[in-house]
Amino acid sequence: MKYISRIQLSLPSVLRAAAKRGEFYLEYQPVVELATKRWIGAEALVRWRRAGGEIVRPDTFIPIAEECGVITRITACVGEIVAADLPSLLQIDQEFFVAINLSAADLRSAETVELFRRMLNSSKAQPKNIAAEATERGFLQGKETSEILDAIRKQGIVVAIDDFGTGYSSLSCLQSLGLDVLKIDKSFVETIATDGVTSQVVPHIIDMAHSLKLFITAEGVETETQADFLRSRGVQFAQGWLFGKPMPIETLCELLVAQRTSPAVSSESNS
Numbered sequence: 001m002k003y004i005s006r007i008q009l010s011l012p013s014v015l016r017a018a019a020k021r022g023e024f025y026l027e028y029q030p031v032v033e034l035a036t037k038r039w040i041g042a043e044a045l046v047r048w049r050r051a052g053g054e055i056v057r058p059d060t061f062i063p064i065a066e067e068c069g070v071i072t073r074i075t076a077c078v079g080e081i082v083a084a085d086l087p088s089l090l091q092i093d094q095e096f097f098v099a100i101n102l103s104a105a106d107l108r109s110a111e112t113v114e115l116f117r118r119m120l121n122s123s124k125a126q127p128k129n130i131a132a133e134a135t136e137r138g139f140l141q142g143k144e145t146s147e148i149l150d151a152i153r154k155q156g157i158v159v160a161i162d163d164f165g166t167g168y169s170s171l172s173c174l175q176s177l178g179l180d181v182l183k184i185d186k187s188f189v190e191t192i193a194t195d196g197v198t199s200q201v202v203p204h205i206i207d208m209a210h211s212l213k214l215f216i217t218a219e220g221v222e223t224e225t226q227a228d229f230l231r232s233r234g235v236q237f238a239q240g241w242l243f244g245k246p247m248p249i250e251t252l253c254e255l256l257v258a259q260r261t262s263p264a265v266s267s268e269s270n271s
């Protein structure tokens with residue numbers, strides 16, 4: 001008995017059961033155009049509300065889900081929720097996009113291509129309304145990955161490299177991948193206007209992205225000084241607490257409506 005209950009309670013089965021019971025939900029963090037501070041899209045960030053009401057953050061369960069092979073199931077949940085939420089966002093702004101995070105296993109599975117097809121179908125969104133993000137670790141997995149990646153991009157979905165600078169990507173590797181957007185990791189944005197040695201890395205990353213004709217999104221922007229610096233260097237997009245924290249879909253829709261009717265309304269209402 002004890003053995004059986006231990007198996008039933010093993011982490012993969014707990015995570016699978018959570019997916020089945022709909023315990024995963026999303027918060028959306030706005031992506032802004034730095035020149036105008038206009039919210040042009042949002043990143044979907046998964047959370048887990050356990051039966052007792054406890055909220056588990058993704059940093060805690062995503063690595064476990066990746067390890068035990070449940071991550072593709074969670075990605076499918078995320079995709080379904082985004083597809084259900086997209087119509088209300090598109091009613092406010094037809095150009096708006098939502099980005100979802102993909103793990104290495106998603107980039108090895110043809111199911112991911114199918115997931116985007118289903119999302120496009122059920123939400124009636126256009127490919128420009130959906131984006132995918134994956135870390136360097138996810139991309140560096142050889143031929144299989146690049147085939148899935150190509151298939152996703154052929155659908156018209158924009159692909160971003162996430163947490164750039166924290167892994168081992170080289171310039172040549174970035175060139176060969178065929179990407180649309182480079183996301184500068186928060187740990188580099190934090191060094192802007194400090195005198196630490198790593199503060200010199202940000203301009204290099206920006207120059208490299210420009211030379212590869214990639215769009216750039218800076219993550220974890222918390223101060224006007226950081227935003228000004230990034231804008232002056234030609235970084236087009238940003239995310240961070242300065243503009244908006246992750247929020248429920250209802251709040252995102254409300255604030256978007258307010259922003260579209262009175263553009264002066266921005267992150268202040270969310271802080």
Ligand code: C2E
Nearest residue numbers: 045046058059062078101102103220221222239240241246
């Ligand atoms: P990420 O993709 O780099 O997401 C950005 C994280 O930085 C989010 O944490 C967000 O809340 C946080 N953040 C954003 N702006 C700021 C800021 O200005 N200051 C600070 N201090 N933090 C900021 P979160 O939501 O806890 O997500 C953590 C990580 O979990 C994500 O990092 C991503 O790697 C992973 N993750 C989240 N959702 C998913 C998902 O649906 N699928 C997969 N595979 N991974 C996910």
Ligand code: CA
Nearest residue numbers: 043101133162
């Ligand atoms: Ca991300």
Ligand code: CA
Nearest residue numbers: 162163183219
């Ligand atoms: Ca990131």
